[in-house]
Structure formats: C-alpha cells, structure tokens
Amino acid sequence: MISFDFEYYRPDTLKEAVDIFLKLDKEGKSPVYYGGGTELISMARVGSQSFGAVVDIKNIPECKVLGFNADTLCLGSAITLSDITEANYFPLLSKTAGRIADHTMQGKITFGGNLASTIIYRETVLPLLLTNARLTVAGKNGLAEVEIGQVFKERLRLQKGEFLVKATIDKKFLIAPYFHVKKTKNEKIDYPLITAEGLKLDGYVRIAFSGLASYPFREANIENMLNDSSLEFSQRADKIVQALSGVITSDLYGSAEYRKYVLKNTIVNILETLKDQ
Amino acid sequence: MYSLKGKNIVQLNVNKEIHDVVIRPSDVLLNTLRDQLGLTGAKPGCENGDCGACTVLIDGWPVKSCLMLTVEALGKKITTVEGLKNVPIQKAFIEKFAFQCGYCTSGFLLVCHALATIHPYPPDIVIDEWLQSNICRCTSYEEIGNAVRAILSGEI
Numbered sequence: 486m487i488s489f490d491f492e493y494y495r496p497d498t499l500k501e502a503v504d505i506f507l508k509l510d511k512e513g514k515s516p517v518y519y520g521g522g523t524e525l526i527s528m529a530r531v532g533s534q535s536f537g538a539v540v541d542i543k544n545i546p547e548c549k550v551l552g553f554n555a556d557t558l559c560l561g562s563a564i565t566l567s568d569i570t571e572a573n574y575f576p577l578l579s580k581t582a583g584r585i586a587d588h589t590m591q592g593k594i595t596f597g598g599n600l601a602s603t604i605i606y607r608e609t610v611l612p613l614l615l616t617n618a619r620l621t622v623a624g625k626n627g628l629a630e631v632e633i634g635q636v637f638k639e640r641l642r643l644q645k646g647e648f649l650v651k652a653t654i655d656k657k658f659l660i661a662p663y664f665h666v667k668k669t670k671n672e673k674i675d676y677p678l679i680t681a682e683g684l685k686l687d688g689y690v691r692i693a694f695s696g697l698a699s700y701p702f703r704e705a706n707i708e709n710m711l712n713d714s715s716l717e718f719s720q721r722a723d724k725i726v727q728a729l730s731g732v733i734t735s736d737l738y739g740s741a742e743y744r745k746y747v748l749k750n751t752i753v754n755i756l757e758t759l760k761d762q
Numbered sequence: 763m764y765s766l767k768g769k770n771i772v773q774l775n776v777n778k779e780i781h782d783v784v785i786r787p788s789d790v791l792l793n794t795l796r797d798q799l800g801l802t803g804a805k806p807g808c809e810n811g812d813c814g815a816c817t818v819l820i821d822g823w824p825v826k827s828c829l830m831l832t833v834e835a836l837g838k839k840i841t842t843v844e845g846l847k848n849v850p851i852q853k854a855f856i857e858k859f860a861f862q863c864g865y866c867t868s869g870f871l872l873v874c875h876a877l878a879t880i881h882p883y884p885p886d887i888v889i890d891e892w893l894q895s896n897i898c899r900c901t902s903y904e905e906i907g908n909a910v911r912a913i914l915s916g917e918i
C-alpha cells in the first residue's frame with residue numbers, strides 16, 4: 486500500500502503532458518512522469534520517493550511507436566520490454582530487454598522507464614550507446630531530437646518538464662554481428678554483476694557495459710584497446726581492466742576484484758567469439 | 763485527458779463482471795482486489811515485483827498486481843484465479859501434485875493459463891522464461907513444469 490495520496494493524469498498528446506506537468510509543478514505538487522510505474526510504485530511503497538501527481542504517458546501515440554520510418558527503427562518510450570522482444574526488430578535490444586527483470590515484469594516495464602530509471606543499471610541504454618541512437622525529447626519548447634551522448638551521461642539528464650518520447654536507430658546497425666553477455670551473482674534473473682554488449686562494424690568492435698561501474702557507459706579509449714591488433718587478446722583484456730579499475734564497483738553482487746576477474750575472462754571470450762565474424 | 767483526484771467510485775471489469783469500487787489514484791490493484799472485492803486469490807508476497815504471488819491477467823497477459831495502480835486497470839479485462847473455471851491447468855496442477863502450501867499457486871495458475879492461451883505450442887525456452895517470473899517457496903518447480911507441459915502436449 487502507498488501511504489500518501491497523489492493525483493493521476495493521463496494526457497493524450499505530448500503538449501498536454503508537458504503543460505499539465507509544468508502546471509502541477511507550479512502548484513508545488515512535485516509531479517513525475519509515469520511509464521510502467523514499477524519503480525515509482527516500489528519506491529513510493531517503501532517511502533523512498535514521494536510525489537503529488539503522476540503524468541502517465543502511455544496514452545500518447547508518439548510514445549507508443551514501434552516500427553520503421555525510412556532508414557530508422559523508431560522505439561517509443563512507452564512501449565514495454567515485451568513489445569521489444571515480441572517484435573524483435575533489433576536482436577541485440579531484444580536480448581537486452583529479455584534479460585531485464587522477469588517475463589511478467591517485462592510486460593509492464595517501459596523502455597523509457599528503464600532508460601530514465603534511478604536504479605543504476607539502465608541496461609536498454611547499451612544498444613543505444615552502441616548505435617549512436619538519437620533521442621526525441623518533449624519539453625516546453627516542443628520536440629527536440631538529440632544524439633544520445635548529449636542527454637545520456639551516466640544517466641538520462643533532462644530539464645524539468647521534459648520527457649523522453651522515442652529513440653531512433655539507423656537500420657544499418659540492426660544486422661551487425663553482436664554479443665550480449667550478462668553475468669549475475671547467482672540466479673539468471675537478477676541485476677547484473679556485469680553486462681557487456683557490443684557490435685562489430687567494418688571490422689571494429691564497439692563495447693558498452695552496465696553493472697561494472699555505478700552507471701552504464703561506452704568509452705572510446707576502451708574500444709581502442711579492445712581493437713588494438715598489436716596485442717594478444719589477454720593483453721588487451723588486462724589493459725582494459727587496468728584502465729577501468731578506478732570505476733569498477735564493489736557491492737553486494739561482487740567485489741571489485743571479482744568483477745575485474747570476470748571482466749577479463751569476458752573480454753577474452755568475446756574477442757575469441759568475434760574473431761572470425 | 764483523463765484524470766483522477768481523491769476518492770472516486772469507478773468501475774472495474776473483473777472476471778467478466780463489472781464492479782463498483784472506491785479508489786484513490788495511489789491505490790494498488792492487488793489491494794483493491796483483495797480489500798474491496800474480497801478476491802483474495804491474488805496474494806501479497808514481496809510486493810516488489812519479485813515473487814509473482816500477486817499475478818493476475820490484464821487483457822489476457824500476466825501482470826504483477828502489486829506493481830499496477832488500480833486506475834491503470836480501468837477499461838481493461840482483469841482475470842483473477844477466482845475467474846478460472848475448470849480450465850485444464852487446474853486439473854493438471856491436481857494430477858501432477860504441483861503445489862504444497864498453495865501460496866504461490868494462484869499466480870502460477872494464471873501464468874500457465876496465459877501461456878497456454880497465447881503460445882499454445884511454445885518451445886521449452888519460452889515455457890522456462892514464463893515460469894521464471896514466479897517463485898515457489900515449497901520448490902514445486904518440477905511438478906509445476908510437468909503440469910504445464912501436460913496441458914500443452916494435450917495429455918490433460
């Protein structure tokens with residue numbers, strides 16, 4: 486049971502959503518955008534988050550798109566993780582979505598909710614970082630389309646009143662060879678100890694991580710080390726572990742030392758698997 | 763734009779019947795079903811999305827009712843275990859001894875029933891994925907797997 490009251494709004498257009506959000510904010514009601522609501526309900530129930538109003542974006546058509554527009558795949562922020570896996574337009578994203586929480590939860594968790602999550606993993610951002618996806622954001626000045634790196638720095642950084650409408654991905658990435666490795670502490674369904682994902686494009690391997698640090702990331706210098714053909718696979722892995730040692734976390738799921746050990750093996754395995762592709 | 767503030771009487775479609783309930787926007791479906799309609803088949807377990815004891819069907823798909831606001835369910839068809847009337851999975855659970863204490867059973871029944879309806883011929887990996895959404899403290903997993911496979915194969 487949620488011990489406090491809030492108001493519920495379900496706008497039908499982008500403009501209605503932004504307008505009501507800003508109005509509620511002016512009235513001091515601390516509104517939040519509401520996707521699947523799984524995180525907001527959990528946090529509200531235990532008292533770690535409170536809000537006076539929710540603005541549910543699931544009825545806005547632009548947030549529900551899932552399909553192709555010319556050379557891009559469009560993914561609305563209010564589609565669920567199950568929508569992504571069932572449609573399976575982008576196998577790497579489907580793999581990612583299919584390993585977040587469990588099958589029933591995937592029917593409720595939204596793509597936008599996972600990207601904007603306060604929980605540190607935000608695994609669906611990895612395929613977006615790897616493909617230089619573009620994000621469409623709604624705000625008081627209308628819509629803005631930006632490259633993912635401009636608004637996703639460790640987490641989604643939006644201005645007050647803004648919300649994510651959709652992500653678009655260039656079609657050419659959807660058929661590239663890819664890998665998805667999610668290592669958990671014990672159970673298959675759990676937060677990641679390390680999730681490593683990547684694509685191989687024109688002989689160059691791109692890689693992004695979640696669970697390794699306190700935020701998901703993709704870094705150019707790590708990819709340079711990964712692709713340095715003057716080094717053996719294990720030497721590349723050692724270099725990457727060394728370069729990341731300052732950000733690798735220790736928590737209940739594993740110590741930093743354990744994560745380094747798993748990371749090294751994961752990188753060597755990935756390079757072995759991709760060498761002939 | 764639809765909105766809801768304070769206490770309101772709304773209509774919920776549960777097990778093919780329309781019910782009037784009084785809700786606040788912050789009410790969670792699990793509590794509305796149990797406290798207002800006396801439908802105690804959906805069980806509170808973790809109330810955090812992990813255990814699946816609270817599973818109901820929304821328009822035929824399993825949803826953990828502890829993580830759904832009641833207001834989100836307006837206009838949708840809700841099925842609780844009380845709405846399953848002599849469907850094959852119930853017989854299969856009895857014949858295959860797929861429960862012990864029974865606390866998880868209603869959630870598992872609904873997940874298995876939805877699976878058989880939505881994917882009548884699922885590969886093993888799909889069966890496993892669906893069943894992994896629920897936890898059984900009595901560890902009846904083997905028997906629950908046998909029960910769902912029995913209805914999917916037509917044995918029951």
Ligand SMILES: Cc1cc2nc3c(=O)[nH]c(=O)nc-3n(C[C@H](O)[C@H](O)[C@H](O)COP(=O)(O)OP(=O)(O)OC[C@H]3O[C@@H](n4cnc5c(N)ncnc54)[C@H](O)[C@@H]3O)c2cc1C
Nearest residue numbers: 520521522523524525586595597598601602606607608649
């Ligand atoms: C049992 C369980 C297991 C989980 N396992 C994993 C896991 O393995 N990996 C992982 O990455 N995550 C995992 N999660 C986290 C989950 O993906 C996030 O909690 C996610 O936020 C839930 O999405 P939602 O749509 O329900 O979000 P909501 O609860 O609706 O919102 C979450 C946050 O995002 C904001 N928000 C929602 N939509 C938008 C939008 N369109 N634009 C801007 N802000 C928005 C909300 O205001 C809120 O702050 C798990 C969660 C649960 C409950």
Ligand code: FES
Nearest residue numbers: 807808809814828
């Ligand atoms: S009570 Fe809902 S998932 Fe545990």
Ligand code: FES
Nearest residue numbers: 862864898899900
């Ligand atoms: S039968 Fe007891 S929890 Fe499953």
